[in-house]
Amino acid sequence: MRYLPLTPDDRTAMLAAIGAKSIDDLFVDVPEAARLDGPVDLPRVAGEMEVERALSAMAAKNATAGATPFFCGAGAYKHHVPATVDHVIQRSEFLTSYTPYQPEIAQGTLQYLYEFQTQVANLTGMPVANASLYDGSTAMAEGVLMATRVTRRNKAVISGGVHPHYVKATETVVHAVGVETQVLAPAFDAEAAVIDQIGPDTACVVVQTPNVFGTATDVTKIAEAAHAAGALLIVVVTEAVSMGLLKSPGEMGADIVAAEGQSIGNALNFGGPYVGLFATREKLIRQMPGRLTGETVDADGERGFVLTLSTREQHIRRDKATSNICTNSGLCTLAFTIHMSLLGETGLRKLALLNHEKAMATRDALAAIPGVEILTSRFFNEFAVRLPKNAAEVVSTLADHHVLAGVPYSRLAPDAGMDDVLLVAATETTLDVDIQILAKSLSKVLGA
Amino acid sequence: MKFTKDHEWVSLDGDIATVGISKHAADALGDVVFVEVPEVGKTVAKGASFAVVESVKAASDVYAPVSGEVVEANDALSTAPETVNSAPQADGWFAKIKVSDAAELDALMDQAAYDAFLATL
Amino acid sequence: MSTMNTVGRPTAPNEVASKPATLTGGRGLLQNEALIFEGDGWGKTGVDLAEPKTDGSDLGDLVRKDPIGLPGLSEPEAMRHYVRLSQKNHAIDLAIYPLGSCTMKHNPRLNEKMARLAGFSDIHPLQPISTVQGALELMDTLAHWLKTLTGMPAVALSPKAGAHGELCGLMAIRAAHEASRQHEKRRKVLVPTSAHGTNPATAAFVGYTVVEVAQTEDGRVDVADLASKLGDDVAAIMVTNPNTCGLFERDILEISRLTHEAGAYFYCDGANFNAIVGRVRPGDLGVDAMHINLHKTFSTPHGGGGPGAGPVVLSEALAPFAPAPWVVHDADGYRLIEREEDEAVQAFGRLCAFQGQMGMYVRALSYMMSHGADGLRQVAEDAVLNANYIKARLSDLMSAAFPDGPCMHEALFDDEWLKGTDITTLDFAKAMIDEGFHPMTMYFPLVVHGAMLIEPTETESKAELDRFIHAMRLLAEAAKAGDVDRFKGAPFHAPLKRLDETRAARSPVLRWSAPAGSNQAA
Known part of the structure; x- marks a missing residue:
């Protein structure tokens, strides 16, 4: 099989070095009742040509x-998407590298993440952005949870202009931890209707601009109303290109921006992988979910970048982490940042x-x-x-x-x-x- | 100054207890990069988490060695968390607590007992 | 001699006394590369677009007036910037990437080619169902392979990574307890101390209290401790199998029996499925839910941290609670169930806006079809063989954390053997970088002191393993011989020396800002 380098002779020699008679000796800890004698009932090994033929036949059934x-x-x-983007993201050193846990040999990834964070911060008009979440909808859910941590309140008021699937994905997760949601009826142009629903228990209001019906709204007044009540304003953006023309959420007073970055650098892909953009205000960064890249120096004083503020994250904080997210949208952030660098x-x-x-x-x-x-x-x-x-x-x-x-x-x-x-x-x-x-x-x- | 088995220290002046983490704890944590001190006015119960101290690779809850109300927090730690390393049992204090039951201190270790405890670890 | 080269240049190296540092900071092929924000790209663009016929003035005050702060690069500049950056990364395509628990295997390029077929990459998630029959067929086929390989009756494809899959599994478990009116009393999730951080984080995320389960001397779940903690207040256990010590849970059948007897569900963290794919079906172990990291076992690229995909296989008991959307296949072709209705009335909701990671589904299926059932079984065998080979060849110099019996797909060492050398696991890892290798996972799992967790995967040849073992042995011998400086200052030969993570965390600088007094944008 073309992906397996060991030869039968290698295997024999290695088993001898280990002191095992056969490969089965290495699986002795598996209860006998659960050992499979042979391959499961699926097709056998196939060459590139066969696989390509089968998958291409499926692809051909779709209208592109x-x-x-x-x-x-x-x-x-x-x-x-410019051709350069897809070429660069297929560079071995980007495509086949892991999360940059060893910064001395991952400066390529860390530097582009730092540039990405800066681009997203500037695009959204916010002071800081993280190194991405899965997509816009999960970013919205994380935003609501973050708002409840920051305000220690328990309710989200969600505009009727927010994408219904985003609302559903958010409610699914936040209801599990007892956060209440109040979702207003769908309305073509009524983001400001959330203002009347803000109460003393409101952790955040969530609005989308342009909303799911396309309506672009200046949310400044909504931000003011939210802040007056001690609540945060979360602005959802599903079309990142819009921020090239429209006032940024930050300029209009957003506290958290949860956006879908697919439009920049990434293909439609039938819904994924996409890239969740997440930006917020500086004083809230310790409540932020997801990885963050920060600047520092090495032992010689040379500038370099590392993953930082990791104590927010699951691998350290475990059950007290700000989120359970680990793997994020790595390569999609690279596609985003290359396309954005080309655009300027x-x-x-x-x-x-x-x-x-x-x-x-x-x-x-x-x-x-x-x-x-x-x-x-x-x-x-x-x-x-x-x-x-x-x-x-x-x-x-x-x-x-x-x-x-x-x-x-x-x-x-x-x-x-x-x-x-x-x-x-x-x-x-x-x-x-x-x-x-x-x-x-x-x-x-x-x-x- | 008295100590807990979780390496907090407490020093009582009248009914105000100054609390922090021991030198042993600060050394074990390594470079402290962030301290979350409690809000003034918050009531804390002995043994309950009331602050968080973080190094680059670890985050630890700090437990209140005594019960009472937080009357002052060491906000200087927000800009200079390294003080916890340089002076853990002095300028690196976390909070001052108005104790509700001074007798709670009786159960804690004095320096000699704490040193003996550390020797067993 | 007819012609004579009178301007001949020397063709052998000169001998020099000193080795001067470079003047620019560049090193041979490695350029010092500034941030895009530090160049002259303000106002530049590398994309030729038509002149717009509108200025957006119809939008009045909604239009952005101030500079955004986004420099541009021409195409050649962009290419250089990113290729230069790429050269500062380690990659599987360069050498073994032995990160335990991460399954850094070869990423076949056929997968990439297939995922880029327009029929998969250039289709919209909300196109009419009649126009995406091939895409749904692919999802259905992937589901069939995953179900068959795990021996489980159902799969939820949409979770976007392993942790998202854990969330999916626990939400399904929670929904099942709610349906049987058990949720109010079942608020605990049992998690072994050796678990991935995502396990307790996920349980807490879903609102459960995490209770730790002890580990035995031989690196397995302490069944007696587990039994004592199981009860009618427990919703689920989360067990990784093979576990994070690289060992198969011998008592797995007893663990699942006890769990089910207590009315709880068995969530299995499938991060290590690569060790058993094709040889053991989790369904035969009594598992109720398990996520599969397509970016580990099924070779989709890690891409510097993502994107991943974390489909979750579910038992009969949990299947009705799977989240929307999913694919059904009937006489009329393929359909997508997108919300709680009819067949999906018990679905616990939805985890993301669309169908999940289609791009990863294509890659994973391309990989599975290439291997076939027989090849995948060989994958597990070779992965386990490679790990045991490393363990066998290093155990005389380094201390295996669990020396007795075979390991599965990863070999775990502790730092006992470094005692008295003044060298830590971190120092040793950094010295590996100087030898051209990516370090193994270090300080994880937490239950082993100074842990070094080595996962070679099946795609390393014996020659590459021998090269790696040779380097590890030389380093181990150097450590024991007191060659301390080699470790303490390492790495010396990487693009950067050891980085100051304390400084980064104490005063976080998370973005570029224009230097004070500059007139650069934003």
Whole structure:
């Protein structure tokens, strides 16, 4: 087998060196009743060609974003990733290295993490960011838990504009430790509705901008209201590129930013792996989850980087750790930081404007279709429309005609009574002809 | 100055007890990088965790050697945690506690008894 | 002689008296590489984009006005920056990476190629189900392999790493106790002292009180102590098997019997599944839930700390509580159950926004299909053989923590043999760096003093093992001979000398900031 270097002779020689008669001698501690005599009932060893053929056949059954007019968003976005990114993340020294526990021989990883932390901090407008969490949704859950530790309060008020899957993933975890959640009804443009729900027991309010319907909101007033009540403001961002154009959460008073970084450097990947961005204020860092890289010097006084403040983490604090997270999104942070370095501020702003431009053009094209109502007025690259028909059925019909028209809101929240709402996203990858095809085929399906 | 088996020390002045960790504990921890001192006004019970001391690779709870109310915390440790290493039984104190039952100190070890205890470890 | 080179240069090395330090701090191929923020990249970009036709003014006050603080690099500069950084990392592709408990095995490049097929990488998690039948088929196939290899009836694929898998398993256990109205009284989770830190952290995360279980002299769970702590207040036990000392829990059947008798569930930390894959099915051991680190046993790359994937196999009793989403296969093809309804009414919720780590699923399946059932069995055998070989070849110089009997996939030494040398486990580890090797896991598990935990994995050749053993023996002999400086100051030959972690923790500097008085952005 091509991944196994030992030859039969090696094995014989090694068993002799150990003093074992056969390999079975090394498995004597396994209870006899639990020993398998031979291979389990699965296919046998296969060459590269066979495996590639089998997996390629599966891959070929999927409709890819790049091959169709494509307008899906709702927390995962199709962007162009420069070729350099994918080349560099496949460098052996990045791809096949472990968590940088031996800093003298892991400065490559540690330095890019330090650069990543700085980029994320600046992008979110926050003083500090960690070295990543799994994704945006788990970052939101960690944010809520952190807020309860900081405030010693027990309730999170969550806006109706937060992605329903993020809410579900958060509630699943925080309810287990007895944290209460109050989730407001879905609303296209009502992030500020959380203000009226803030009480003396509120640990945090959670809002999303742009929200799941695409609406961008200045949350400054929400921050003020939260702070006046001694609560923290958590701002969720599912489209990181938006921060290249819109005011940063930090500028608007956020205490914690929980964001999805997939849009920068990472492919759609059917939902993962993605990269959770997590940033906060300096005075809260000891309550922060996840790994942190810090600057220091070596024995000669040369600058270097190490993982630091590890006493927050599970391998030291065990049952008193701020989180149980260990493995994070390592290589996805590398992809993020390379793409961001290539973009720079100039490129990021341009990219953000292009996204906005394409979304506005899509909006205009759809607004011209009789019966289609645009529901989002201030948006970045995604907006909601009301269709005169069931949105999921329309999307399904359009998919049969090789148009991926967006995400029906009912896919995220089937009980919300919003079966006619469609979320439509456009990015720099959207072509004018894609927009024309979408408008034309949608008109046709709607019988307009 | 009296000591606990968990290596806290306490020194009583009137009904105010100054508490910290022993030199032995500070040496064993290595370079102290962070101390979480209790909030003033907090009531602590003897034997309960009331502070945390951290080195790079370890975090330890510090248990209250006496019960009472925290009347002062050594906030200087937040910017100079190394004081716990350089002067653990003096400037490296953690908190001052207004003791609710001075008799609790009777059960603690004096220096000689603590030294003898350390010799058994 | 027709022509004569009159400007000939010497072709043999010169002899010099001293070895001067470099003037720049660079060392041969290793460049001193500044942070991206310290260059001249303000205003630069390495991506050519069309000129936008909008300035965003329709968004009014929502638009960001101040500089963000993000330098840019042209493509050649970016390439150099990251390739230079990469050269300061150790990697499996360079040499053995014997981190115990981490299973640093070869990462096949076929996996990478397969994960990058557009049909897997360029599909959206919320596309219509009819357009992702192949992706769901892949998930279903992976699930089949995992269930078959573990002998368990169900698997939750979505956890994003091992610790996330632990969370999934304990949440399922909690949901099962809630369903049988046992949750209120069952608030304890028993965890051996030798456990990974994630175990107690996860139990606490889910709201349980952690009770430690003692270990026997021979490095296994103390069954008597476990039995005395089991009762109707215990929700679960969390046992790693093979355990973190690299040993198989001989009494595992008794442990699971006692646990079930007490009405508790058996969570197995599957971090060390590599030692037994294909030879032992956890389902046959009485396990109720076990996470599988695809980035350990099934060769998906560690990538400098992630991403991982931590699917959790579940017993019949826990299967109904698995979190959404999951794949079902019926006459109409593949479907995704995305919320608590019909078939999923008892699901404990959802662990992340989408389907989990699809990119890792592809890689893991590519690896499994390559090995096949027979190859995977050989994986376990070779992993165990390699570890025992190291243990056998080093035990005369170093002190094995548990000398009697075979170990599984990792060999554990303590620091008894360093007594009197003034050299610590840390010093020894740092000296290994100078010899070109990544150190083993050190000071873990906590139950062994100065622990050195060596996991070679099955993808090391005998020649590489011999090279490693040779270096370890030379170092051990040097330590015993009193060559203290070699260890105390090590590493001398790495990109950096030993780093000051105290300073980093006392006054944390977690990001670059523009020097005072500079006019750089942000």
